[in-house]
Amino acid sequence: MTVKKMNSFFAGQIFWPAFFFLCLSGSVYAVSTTEGVYEHVHHTREEAIDKIFGNGHRVSSSNFVVSSEQKVAIESKLGWVLTQNEYVIWSVHSEKNTLLGYAIVLHELGKHQPITFLTAVTPSFKVKDFLLLVYREHRGDEVKKRRFRKQFWGLGRDDSMLIDIDIDGITGATISCWSIAEGVKKALLLVEAYSNEIPKNKNDH
Amino acid sequence: MKKVLVAAVIGSLSLGSFAETSSSLEQIKNARGTGGYAITGLERSGTATFGGYFDTEFSYGDDGSGKVSDFDNHHLIIEMAAQLHPALLFNTEIEYEHAGGELKIEQAWLDYKFSDAFTQRMGAVVVPFGLVNVLHDSDVREMTDRGLYARYIVPTTWTDVGFGAHGYFDIKDVEVNYEGYVVKGLTGDVSAANGLRSARNPQEDDNNVDKAIVGRVGVSPAMGIELGASGYYGGYTDSGSSAVKMLGLDGQWKWNAWEFVGEYSVVHVDVPAASATIVPEEMYGYYVEARYRTAPAFLKRAMAQFKQPTLTYFARLGAVDTDVNNTTSTTTSRTDTELTRFAFGFNVRPIEHVAYKIEYHINEEQGEKVRNNQVLASVAVGF
Numbered sequence: 001m002t003v004k005k006m007n008s009f010f011a012g013q014i015f016w017p018a019f020f021f022l023c024l025s026g027s028v029y030a031v032s033t034t035e036g037v038y039e040h041v042h043h044t045r046e047e048a049i050d051k052i053f054g055n056g057h058r059v060s061s062s063n064f065v066v067s068s069e070q071k072v073a074i075e076s077k078l079g080w081v082l083t084q085n086e087y088v089i090w091s092v093h094s095e096k097n098t099l100l101g102y103a104i105v106l107h108e109l110g111k112h113q114p115i116t117f118l119t120a121v122t123p124s125f126k127v128k129d130f131l132l133l134v135y136r137e138h139r140g141d142e143v144k145k146r147r148f149r150k151q152f153w154g155l156g157r158d159d160s161m162l163i164d165i166d167i168d169g170i171t172g173a174t175i176s177c178w179s180i181a182e183g184v185k186k187a188l189l190l191v192e193a194y195s196n197e198i199p200k201n202k203n204d205h
Numbered sequence: 206m207k208k209v210l211v212a213a214v215i216g217s218l219s220l221g222s223f224a225e226t227s228s229s230l231e232q233i234k235n236a237r238g239t240g241g242y243a244i245t246g247l248e249r250s251g252t253a254t255f256g257g258y259f260d261t262e263f264s265y266g267d268d269g270s271g272k273v274s275d276f277d278n279h280h281l282i283i284e285m286a287a288q289l290h291p292a293l294l295f296n297t298e299i300e301y302e303h304a305g306g307e308l309k310i311e312q313a314w315l316d317y318k319f320s321d322a323f324t325q326r327m328g329a330v331v332v333p334f335g336l337v338n339v340l341h342d343s344d345v346r347e348m349t350d351r352g353l354y355a356r357y358i359v360p361t362t363w364t365d366v367g368f369g370a371h372g373y374f375d376i377k378d379v380e381v382n383y384e385g386y387v388v389k390g391l392t393g394d395v396s397a398a399n400g401l402r403s404a405r406n407p408q409e410d411d412n413n414v415d416k417a418i419v420g421r422v423g424v425s426p427a428m429g430i431e432l433g434a435s436g437y438y439g440g441y442t443d444s445g446s447s448a449v450k451m452l453g454l455d456g457q458w459k460w461n462a463w464e465f466v467g468e469y470s471v472v473h474v475d476v477p478a479a480s481a482t483i484v485p486e487e488m489y490g491y492y493v494e495a496r497y498r499t500a501p502a503f504l505k506r507a508m509a510q511f512k513q514p515t516l517t518y519f520a521r522l523g524a525v526d527t528d529v530n531n532t533t534s535t536t537t538s539r540t541d542t543e544l545t546r547f548a549f550g551f552n553v554r555p556i557e558h559v560a561y562k563i564e565y566h567i568n569e570e571q572g573e574k575v576r577n578n579q580v581l582a583s584v585a586v587g588f
Contacts, residue, residue, distance in 0.1 A: 038288030079505065080512045111558075112254055138254070138286050138294060147378040147428045162513060163557075164498045165462045168429035171340065175557050182512065 042132040042144060045105060048118040049092060052129045053100050058093045064194040074189045077157060082186070089194045092120075099123045102191045108183040110137045111175045119187035125195070127152045127184055140173035143180050152181075157188040253287040257298075258587045260343040266566070266579030273579075278304040280343055282311070292318045300362075311364050322374040326386070332363040333371070333384035333421040334435040335453045335468045344558045344587030347496055350566065352523045353544050357400030358470050358490035359453065364405070365389055367416070378427065385420025390439035391449050395474055397485045397528035397542050401449070404441060413445035421453075429459030435470075447475035467493040482535065485528035485542070492523030504553065511555045519564075520549040543571040550581075558587030 043051065049059060064087045066074065075081050090103040102121045107114040113136035120128040129149060135141045142148065151167050161181040163169040169177040262277045279302060286296040298312040314328030331339055337351060338361045355361035369386030389411040394403040406412070417439020425431040437451035453470035469491040476484045498517045508514040528534065528542040550564025563582040568575060 038291065040291070112256070138288060138296070145375070145380070147380070151428060162500050162515070164459065164464065165500060165515075168459045170428075171431075171457070174345075178513070178557055 038136065038138070040135045040141065042135060042141075043118070045090075045103075045118060045133060048131040048133060049090065049103050049120070051131060052103070052118075052120040053092050056095050057100055058095065058097075059090050059103075060093070061088055061090050062194070063087075064089050064190065064197070066190070066193065070193045074186075074193060077189055078182075078186060087190055087194075089191060101128050102195070104187045104191055105133065106183045106187060108179040108186075110135075110140065110179050113137055115143075115176060115179050115183075117180065117183065119184050121188060121191045125156060125188055125192045127155045127188065129153060130180065130184055130187075137176065140170075140176035142170045142173050143176045148177070152184055155184075155188075157185065157192060161185050253285055256284045256286070256588060257282045258284075258342045258344050258585065260349075260583050260585040262349055262581060262583040264579055264581050267576045279583075282342075284312075294318065309364075311362055320372070322372045323370060324372050325368075325370050327368045329364055329366045330369070330386055330388070332365050332388070332419055332437075333386070334363065334419055334437055334451065335359050335421065335455045335470065336433070336457065336466065337361055337468065338363050339384075342587060343583070343585035344560055346585075347517055347519045347552055347560070347562070348494075348521060348548065348550065348564055349562045349581045349583040349585075350546075350548060350564065352492050352521060352548075353525045353546050354468060354470070354490040354492045354523050357402055357525045357527050357544075358472060358488060359468075360400065360402040360405050365417075365419075369420070380423075380425040382423045382425070383420065385418070387416050387418055388439075390415065390417030391441045393442050393480075395441060395449065395484050397483070397533040400488055400490075400525065400527040401472065404449075412443050413440050415440035415445035417449075429457075429464075431457045441474075442477060447477055449474050462498050464496040464498070465493070466496075467491065476532070482533050484533065485530070486532045487529040488525070488527045489529060490523070490525035492521055494519060494521040508555050514553065514555045516551060516553055518549075518551045520547070522547050541570060545569045545572070560585045 049057075066082065066085045066087070071082055071085065087104060092100045092103060094100055101123055103118055104121070105116065105118050107116050109115075115132070115136070116134040117130050117132050119130040122128045130152065132141065132144045135144070148168075148170060152161070155161060160166045161184060163174060163177045163181055167177065167181055258280065259282070260280050262279050263275070264277070265274045267273065281301040283299045283301070284297065285299075286294060288294050294316040296312060296314060296316070297310065300307070300309050300311045302308075310329055312329055312331055314326050314330050316324050316326050318324040331341070333339055337346075337355045338359050340346065341351065341355075341362045343349075351361050365386070365388035367386045367388030369384070369388075371382075371384035373380055373382035375381075389406070390413075391401060391404040392406040392412045394406075395401060396403065417437060419435075419437040419439075421433050421435040423431050423433035433455040435451070435453035435455070437449065439448060441447060441449045450473045451470060453468060455468040456466070458465045470489065472488040474484055474486055474488075476486055496517055496519045498515055500513055500515050504514045504516055522545075524543070524545040526543045531542075545568070547567045548564050550562065552560045552562040554560045561584050563580070566579045566581065568577045568579070
């Protein structure tokens, strides 16, 4: 088949029918979505906790105010400063009241916008999993994938989590990978510091 | 004139991002005041974000005829993206090279996202052939130099105008991704002297009625491993009766702090009899690159204000032959189409998208060492 014939075949049999099909299906899709500022909600907090811990659990939340001593200790482990002193930590128990773990929601800056994600921590302060709640960048949400997440499973506060050294980054989403890794490390340290305190303002829900 | 145009475009877009505006078409049509009846950025949607990259390079060496020492403000790239709707993304990349010597639109497209697995794209696109052309941003690359392969075989940055789709889907933990377009295609300026570099021509009218097809499929069986295959087919002469056919393979493997990247491509060209001394029948090129990333304590101490500064060592071997069968040569011992370059060096990144790079190039032609080795240093910034 000559180049001319191939192009003619392509234009007539594939390109234009595909183009019109896409235009038509596109108009159907357009009316079913909401216009607004880009903010992709992947999970609500409740959905994320259910997905990680399964059904049949009880969740209680506590406000955790980081003391100045704790702040110094955490910053020393992290290697950078905490910009926030107050967090909400959720404790997750089974129906028989066995502690299943903790969850904390953090907002770590991506390339332009914060990435909101929930980190789940085991009772022995290892990473259980994390899930994206809200992703606001145009690209890079491949950090939601299981195969990226599972690199963190079982890591503790003393494990190094440097991207492309300890954790394989995602090409085209490197900054998001760094943001998640830094947030996960921070989550482990905050949850451990919290667990050493008696929770205040505990609310079952 | 170009400077005025760039300033006007950037200025109007910047104002648009800060403005309290409405995306209603009716209001835009009725716009008065700032823009009168002429539509300005103020009337546009305010959801645009700006980014880009910048680099400045220093080169020192010998080009075979004498010493060369130069600073080059090589790239200043303004990227603007607007998420007009959750399913509609506009993106553009305006390239300003050599401190104003060149101005071009490197990307300008609209994505219509149906799902992660299927997004339709139309406009000026970066041609999806291999890795280096798509991942060409200075701050993303570890080295200053893009290499011989990216100069002659897959002429980076290779932009073309057309229509197509891209997406990815997972089969358990295996990711499959693809990107493919129908584009205007390469022009008749294929040559042994420049490979495919001068055949890129997205800015002017197509030189023939034929369209080219180009695409890449990648498979990533696990995190850090990806294998890809790319293809290109399209008429390039004014009549469209002669085609350029390309096949490329690429691979990427990350193993702890190590990363290995490589690409190989062959180019077959239908040569009209009248162009036999200029257009080669066959070309090929490849490179393999190794990188080792580390975060040494001394660097953290020296750059204490940054969270995780990193140091990356790299080395790359690359070669091309822009006339494998010597079909354009009137002599049988042509030597100037086989080029080999070995480069090595390191970079320091205080943050992920800022890199200070230095490297040394050993250049050879057909196995003979020529006095054209170079030192390159640069700073690259993504913003």
